Amino acid sequence: MLSVVVPSYNEGGNVEALVKETDKALKGIDYEIVFVDDSTDNTPEIIKKVSEEYPQVRLIHRENEKGLATAVLRGFREAKGDYLACMDADLQHPPITLKYMYHALEEGADVCVPSRYLPGGSDGGLNSYRKAVSWTARKIGQKILPPLAKLTDPTSGLFMLKKEVIEGVDLRPVGWKIMIEVLAMGNYATLVEIPYRFSERASGESKLSKDATMQYLQQVKELRKRYNRANEFKVIRWPYAKIKNYDNIER
Numbered sequence: 580m581l582s583v584v585v586p587s588y589n590e591g592g593n594v595e596a597l598v599k600e601t602d603k604a605l606k607g608i609d610y611e612i613v614f615v616d617d618s619t620d621n622t623p624e625i626i627k628k629v630s631e632e633y634p635q636v637r638l639i640h641r642e643n644e645k646g647l648a649t650a651v652l653r654g655f656r657e658a659k660g661d662y663l664a665c666m667d668a669d670l671q672h673p674p675i676t677l678k679y680m681y682h683a684l685e686e687g688a689d690v691c692v693p694s695r696y697l698p699g700g701s702d703g704g705l706n707s708y709r710k711a712v713s714w715t716a717r718k719i720g721q722k723i724l725p726p727l728a729k730l731t732d733p734t735s736g737l738f739m740l741k742k743e744v745i746e747g748v749d750l751r752p753v754g755w756k757i758m759i760e761v762l763a764m765g766n767y768a769t770l771v772e773i774p775y776r777f778s779e780r781a782s783g784e785s786k787l788s789k790d791a792t793m794q795y796l797q798q799v800k801e802l803r804k805r806y807n808r809a810n811e812f813k814v815i816r817w818p819y820a821k822i823k824n825y826d827n828i829e830r
Contacts, residue, residue: 584654591622648752689767693775694732699819700774754794763806
Protein backbone atom coordinates (compact mmCIF):
# COMPACT_ATOMS: atom_id res chain seq x y z
CA MET A 580 0.00 0.00 0.00
CA LEU A 581 0.99 3.60 -0.66
CA SER A 582 0.31 6.13 2.08
CA VAL A 583 0.18 9.75 0.91
CA VAL A 584 0.69 12.07 3.88
CA VAL A 585 -0.66 15.58 3.38
CA PRO A 586 0.05 18.20 6.08
CA SER A 587 -2.64 20.87 5.96
CA TYR A 588 -3.29 24.23 7.53
CA ASN A 589 -6.40 26.15 6.44
CA GLU A 590 -6.43 24.55 2.99
CA GLY A 591 -10.12 23.68 2.78
CA GLY A 592 -10.46 25.19 -0.68
CA ASN A 593 -8.03 22.64 -2.12
CA VAL A 594 -9.05 19.43 -0.35
CA GLU A 595 -11.71 18.09 -2.70
CA ALA A 596 -9.71 18.76 -5.87
CA LEU A 597 -6.56 17.24 -4.36
CA VAL A 598 -8.40 14.04 -3.39
CA LYS A 599 -10.10 13.72 -6.77
CA GLU A 600 -6.86 14.27 -8.69
CA THR A 601 -4.98 11.84 -6.45
CA ASP A 602 -7.64 9.16 -6.88
CA LYS A 603 -7.45 9.56 -10.65
CA ALA A 604 -3.64 9.49 -10.67
CA LEU A 605 -3.47 6.34 -8.51
CA LYS A 606 -6.13 4.32 -10.33
CA GLY A 607 -5.39 0.64 -9.80
CA ILE A 608 -2.96 1.30 -6.92
CA ASP A 609 -3.82 0.46 -3.31
CA TYR A 610 -3.47 3.77 -1.46
CA GLU A 611 -4.61 5.97 1.39
CA ILE A 612 -4.45 9.73 1.92
CA VAL A 613 -3.62 10.79 5.47
CA PHE A 614 -4.35 14.46 6.17
CA VAL A 615 -2.51 15.68 9.25
CA ASP A 616 -4.36 18.90 9.88
CA ASP A 617 -3.55 21.84 12.15
CA SER A 618 -6.28 24.12 10.79
CA THR A 619 -8.14 26.80 12.68
CA ASP A 620 -10.94 27.04 10.11
CA ASN A 621 -13.41 24.51 8.67
CA THR A 622 -10.81 22.42 6.83
CA PRO A 623 -11.32 19.37 9.12
CA GLU A 624 -15.06 19.36 8.34
CA ILE A 625 -14.32 19.51 4.62
CA ILE A 626 -11.88 16.59 4.89
CA LYS A 627 -14.47 14.54 6.79
CA LYS A 628 -17.09 15.32 4.15
CA VAL A 629 -14.78 14.28 1.32
CA SER A 630 -13.92 11.05 3.17
CA GLU A 631 -17.57 10.01 2.92
CA GLU A 632 -17.11 9.67 -0.84
CA TYR A 633 -13.48 8.55 -0.67
CA PRO A 634 -12.98 6.09 2.21
CA GLN A 635 -9.25 6.03 1.45
CA VAL A 636 -9.07 9.45 3.13
CA ARG A 637 -8.16 9.64 6.83
CA LEU A 638 -7.99 12.71 9.07
CA ILE A 639 -5.64 13.33 11.97
CA HIS A 640 -6.50 16.70 13.48
CA ARG A 641 -4.00 18.20 15.92
CA GLU A 642 -5.29 20.76 18.41
CA ASN A 643 -2.18 21.81 20.33
CA GLU A 644 0.68 21.12 17.93
CA LYS A 645 1.80 22.99 14.83
CA GLY A 646 4.41 22.62 12.12
CA LEU A 647 4.66 20.93 8.74
CA ALA A 648 7.60 18.67 9.55
CA THR A 649 6.14 17.25 12.77
CA ALA A 650 2.82 16.78 10.98
CA VAL A 651 4.49 14.67 8.31
CA LEU A 652 6.25 12.55 10.91
CA ARG A 653 2.95 11.97 12.69
CA GLY A 654 1.45 10.85 9.39
CA PHE A 655 4.36 8.53 8.68
CA ARG A 656 3.99 6.93 12.12
CA GLU A 657 0.31 6.23 11.59
CA ALA A 658 0.53 5.29 7.90
CA LYS A 659 -0.51 1.80 6.87
CA GLY A 660 1.56 1.62 3.69
CA ASP A 661 4.99 0.20 2.92
CA TYR A 662 5.52 3.17 0.61
CA LEU A 663 5.28 6.66 2.14
CA ALA A 664 4.80 9.90 0.21
CA CYS A 665 4.70 13.53 1.33
CA MET A 666 2.77 16.07 -0.71
CA ASP A 667 1.59 19.63 -0.03
CA ALA A 668 -2.13 20.36 0.28
CA ASP A 669 -2.13 23.39 -2.02
CA LEU A 670 -1.98 21.50 -5.37
CA GLN A 671 1.37 23.03 -6.29
CA HIS A 672 2.66 19.46 -6.16
CA PRO A 673 0.62 17.88 -9.00
CA PRO A 674 -0.94 14.62 -7.74
CA ILE A 675 -0.20 12.90 -11.08
CA THR A 676 3.46 12.93 -9.99
CA LEU A 677 2.59 10.32 -7.36
CA LYS A 678 2.06 7.75 -10.11
CA TYR A 679 5.55 8.26 -11.51
CA MET A 680 7.14 8.15 -8.06
CA TYR A 681 5.29 4.93 -7.31
CA HIS A 682 6.64 3.30 -10.48
CA ALA A 683 10.16 4.42 -9.58
CA LEU A 684 9.90 2.58 -6.25
CA GLU A 685 8.35 -0.44 -7.96
CA GLU A 686 11.39 -0.52 -10.25
CA GLY A 687 13.77 -0.67 -7.29
CA ALA A 688 14.34 2.87 -6.00
CA ASP A 689 14.42 3.34 -2.24
CA VAL A 690 13.59 7.05 -2.55
CA CYS A 691 12.10 9.13 -5.35
CA VAL A 692 12.49 12.91 -5.44
CA PRO A 693 10.78 14.87 -8.23
CA SER A 694 12.84 17.76 -9.56
CA ARG A 695 11.80 21.10 -11.02
CA TYR A 696 15.23 21.47 -12.59
CA LEU A 697 15.56 18.38 -14.78
CA PRO A 698 14.65 18.69 -18.49
CA GLY A 699 10.86 18.59 -18.67
CA GLY A 700 10.46 20.08 -15.20
CA SER A 701 9.51 23.62 -14.25
CA ASP A 702 9.35 25.96 -11.26
CA GLY A 703 6.78 28.14 -13.02
CA GLY A 704 4.39 28.04 -10.07
CA LEU A 705 6.72 30.29 -8.05
CA ASN A 706 6.74 34.07 -8.20
CA SER A 707 10.08 35.87 -8.49
CA TYR A 708 10.45 36.33 -4.71
CA ARG A 709 9.80 32.67 -3.95
CA LYS A 710 12.13 31.60 -6.76
CA ALA A 711 14.90 33.63 -5.14
CA VAL A 712 14.16 32.14 -1.70
CA SER A 713 13.99 28.63 -3.15
CA TRP A 714 17.28 29.05 -5.05
CA THR A 715 19.04 30.36 -1.95
CA ALA A 716 17.72 27.54 0.26
CA ARG A 717 18.72 24.94 -2.31
CA LYS A 718 22.26 26.27 -2.69
CA ILE A 719 22.79 26.55 1.07
CA GLY A 720 21.60 22.98 1.60
CA GLN A 721 23.76 21.61 -1.23
CA LYS A 722 26.86 23.41 0.05
CA ILE A 723 26.52 22.42 3.71
CA LEU A 724 25.04 18.90 3.48
CA PRO A 725 26.87 16.42 1.21
CA PRO A 726 23.80 14.19 0.60
CA LEU A 727 21.91 17.18 -0.83
CA ALA A 728 24.78 18.08 -3.16
CA LYS A 729 24.00 15.00 -5.27
CA LEU A 730 20.46 16.18 -6.09
CA THR A 731 19.19 18.87 -8.46
CA ASP A 732 16.16 19.76 -6.27
CA PRO A 733 16.61 18.70 -2.63
CA THR A 734 14.29 21.27 -1.05
CA SER A 735 10.91 21.00 -2.81
CA GLY A 736 9.25 18.81 -0.17
CA LEU A 737 7.63 16.35 -2.60
CA PHE A 738 9.03 12.84 -2.21
CA MET A 739 8.27 9.14 -1.79
CA LEU A 740 10.23 6.45 0.02
CA LYS A 741 10.10 2.89 1.23
CA LYS A 742 9.18 2.78 4.91
CA GLU A 743 12.39 1.00 5.89
CA VAL A 744 14.43 4.05 4.82
CA ILE A 745 13.43 5.83 8.04
CA GLU A 746 12.80 2.90 10.39
CA GLY A 747 14.79 3.43 13.57
CA VAL A 748 16.18 6.73 12.27
CA ASP A 749 16.50 9.70 14.65
CA LEU A 750 14.53 12.38 12.84
CA ARG A 751 14.35 15.78 14.55
CA PRO A 752 12.96 18.18 11.94
CA VAL A 753 11.97 21.74 12.68
CA GLY A 754 9.85 24.06 10.58
CA TRP A 755 8.87 23.03 7.08
CA LYS A 756 11.69 21.00 5.45
CA ILE A 757 11.10 17.38 6.38
CA MET A 758 12.65 16.06 3.15
CA ILE A 759 16.18 17.27 3.87
CA GLU A 760 15.98 15.54 7.26
CA VAL A 761 15.04 12.26 5.57
CA LEU A 762 17.74 12.62 2.90
CA ALA A 763 20.42 13.47 5.44
CA MET A 764 19.53 10.86 8.07
CA GLY A 765 17.89 7.97 6.17
CA ASN A 766 19.29 4.62 5.04
CA TYR A 767 18.94 4.07 1.29
CA ALA A 768 21.00 2.82 -1.64
CA THR A 769 19.19 4.16 -4.71
CA LEU A 770 17.50 7.51 -5.22
CA VAL A 771 15.64 8.33 -8.43
CA GLU A 772 15.01 11.89 -9.58
CA ILE A 773 12.18 12.51 -12.02
CA PRO A 774 11.14 15.80 -13.68
CA TYR A 775 7.94 17.52 -12.56
CA ARG A 776 6.25 20.86 -13.07
CA PHE A 777 5.54 22.88 -9.97
CA SER A 778 2.07 24.42 -10.32
CA GLU A 779 0.50 27.68 -9.27
CA ARG A 780 -1.44 27.63 -6.02
CA ALA A 781 -5.09 26.78 -6.68
CA SER A 782 -6.61 28.38 -3.59
CA GLY A 783 -5.58 29.97 -0.29
CA GLU A 784 -2.36 31.71 0.70
CA SER A 785 1.27 30.66 0.99
CA LYS A 786 2.49 29.81 4.51
CA LEU A 787 6.10 30.81 3.79
CA SER A 788 7.41 33.22 6.44
CA LYS A 789 10.65 34.68 7.77
CA ASP A 790 10.36 32.33 10.76
CA ALA A 791 10.26 29.35 8.38
CA THR A 792 13.42 30.57 6.68
CA MET A 793 15.26 30.87 10.00
CA GLN A 794 14.07 27.40 11.01
CA TYR A 795 15.48 26.01 7.77
CA LEU A 796 18.88 27.55 8.44
CA GLN A 797 18.83 26.14 11.97
CA GLN A 798 17.89 22.70 10.63
CA VAL A 799 20.70 22.65 8.06
CA LYS A 800 23.22 23.73 10.70
CA GLU A 801 22.16 20.94 13.08
CA LEU A 802 22.10 18.31 10.32
CA ARG A 803 25.66 19.17 9.37
CA LYS A 804 26.72 17.85 12.78
CA ARG A 805 24.79 14.59 12.72
CA TYR A 806 23.93 13.55 9.14
CA ASN A 807 24.37 9.89 8.22
CA ARG A 808 27.94 9.85 6.90
CA ALA A 809 27.87 6.07 6.46
CA ASN A 810 25.05 6.19 3.93
CA GLU A 811 26.31 5.90 0.35
CA PHE A 812 23.72 6.12 -2.40
CA LYS A 813 23.55 6.49 -6.14
CA VAL A 814 21.28 8.91 -7.98
CA ILE A 815 19.47 7.88 -11.16
CA ARG A 816 17.76 10.56 -13.25
CA TRP A 817 14.81 9.59 -15.39
CA PRO A 818 14.33 11.44 -18.69
CA TYR A 819 11.02 13.16 -19.32
CA ALA A 820 10.24 10.64 -22.09
CA LYS A 821 10.21 7.80 -19.55
CA ILE A 822 7.74 9.71 -17.39
CA LYS A 823 5.39 10.22 -20.30
CA ASN A 824 5.52 6.52 -21.17
CA TYR A 825 3.66 5.75 -17.94
CA ASP A 826 0.74 7.87 -19.12
CA ASN A 827 0.07 5.19 -21.71
CA ILE A 828 -0.26 2.39 -19.17
CA GLU A 829 -3.76 0.96 -19.01
CA ARG A 830 -4.92 0.29 -15.46
